[in-house]
Amino acid sequence: MAGVMFCEPRHLYNIINQYRWRSRLTEPNYLCLLDARSQREFNDSHIITAQRIELSPAGEYLIPNPEELGYVRFCVVYDHDTGFLGCTDYQEEEKETDTGPAWANSSLVSLDAGEGDALLHARNLEQYTRYPVLVLKGGYKLFSACYHFLKSQKTLWMPQELDTFQPYPVEILPAKLYMGNFKQASDKQIQKDLKIKALVNVSEQPVTLFTEEGKSLHISVPDSLEADLFSSFPTISHFIDAQLDVGAVLVLSSLGISRSSTATMAYLMHSCRFSLQRAWKYLLKCKMNMRPHRGFVEQLSAWENQIYGCPVTDVTEPNY
Structure with a gap:
């Protein structure tokens, strides 16, 4: 079985806000988000795209389309305020139950009131998934407090609605540092929701801070192999450090993939004392399609050498 793991609110926020040429929420096997709260709580509000785990007429929990869960990249379960995972393994036995046509695509699991709802469901789901089932730490209570703008009362999302969903910048440091693209940075509502107080713009276009x-801080740099960001790494790092004392900072480039990720990693290496390898892995978890081009990778390697006095990361590896 794939197992069960905690999911920090920031992790789910970043999962929801991944995009390629459009939001990844449009991909049918990307995210299965399950709400284990009561019907009343779910109807009042829930995390966008979540579906409630239903009960069968016999009073047993239903697992939605278990044969499809094996293809889902992220399966996340939340209840009201899950705080921790139990230290003992738990495996619920399935009951053999006659099911009617309405339940043909679901598996039935008996309810055990002795365990938290989110963890109970996660333990039951892990037998169907290829990746670990994620339990949202702090549940809906903590997530909605951090990201109130991702709450919804909508219970059915049509494909065309997901097509038009506008992702937010990914969160690098909780409530402090974000990374995104030009369109996101130009959105007044996004700036307001994330409480952005400063911008680091490494694209060639100016952006208005509302x-x-x-x-x-605008450092106009083209996304080319000859472009120089290295000479601006100290300026970027010191600017972000100073502004984080005031509020949240958004680092942006045109597409939010190459220049912005380069500037963000340079900051993590300088102020968090990350090696290039550690900064790369950390940022990749936040934004799955981040990709500095080769010229910027060499500049980050030189930055690492300047910080540590010697190269730490072998950038000749295919990962870079």
Whole structure:
């Protein structure tokens, strides 16, 4: 079995806000988000795209389309306020139950009131999934407090609605540092929701910061192999450090893939003392399609050498 793991609210936020040329929520096997709260709580509000785990007429929990869960990249379960995972393995026995046509694509699991709902369901789902089932730490209570703008009362999302869903910038440091593209950075509502107080713009286009007391750093750099970001790494790092004391900072480039990820990793290496390898892996978990081009990788390697006095990461490896 794939197992059960905790999922920090920031992790789910970043899962929801991944995109390629459109939101990854449009991909049918990308995210299965399950709400284990009561019907009343679910109807009041829930995390966008979540579906509630239903009960059969016999009063047993239904597992939605278990044969499809093996293809889902992220299966996340949440209840009201799950705080921790139990230290003992738990495996619920399935009951053999006659099911009617309405339940033909689901498996039935008996309810055990002695275990938290999210963990109970995660333990039952793990036998069907290829990847670990994720239990949202802090549940809906914590997630909705951090990301109120991702709450919804909508219970059915049509494909065309998911096509038009506008992802938010990914979160690098909780409630402090974000990374995104030009379109996201130009969105007044996104700036307001994330409480952005400063922008680091490494694209060639200017961006308006809508908060009156905010500050912007614009380093106009083309996304080319000859472009130089290395000379600006100290300026970027010191600017972000200074602005984080005031509020959240958004690092942006045109597509939010190459230049912005380069600048963000340079900051993590400088201020968090990450090696290039560690910064790369950390950022890849936040944004799955981040990809500095080869010229920027060499500049990050030189930055690592300057910080540590010697190269730490072998950038000749295919991963870079």
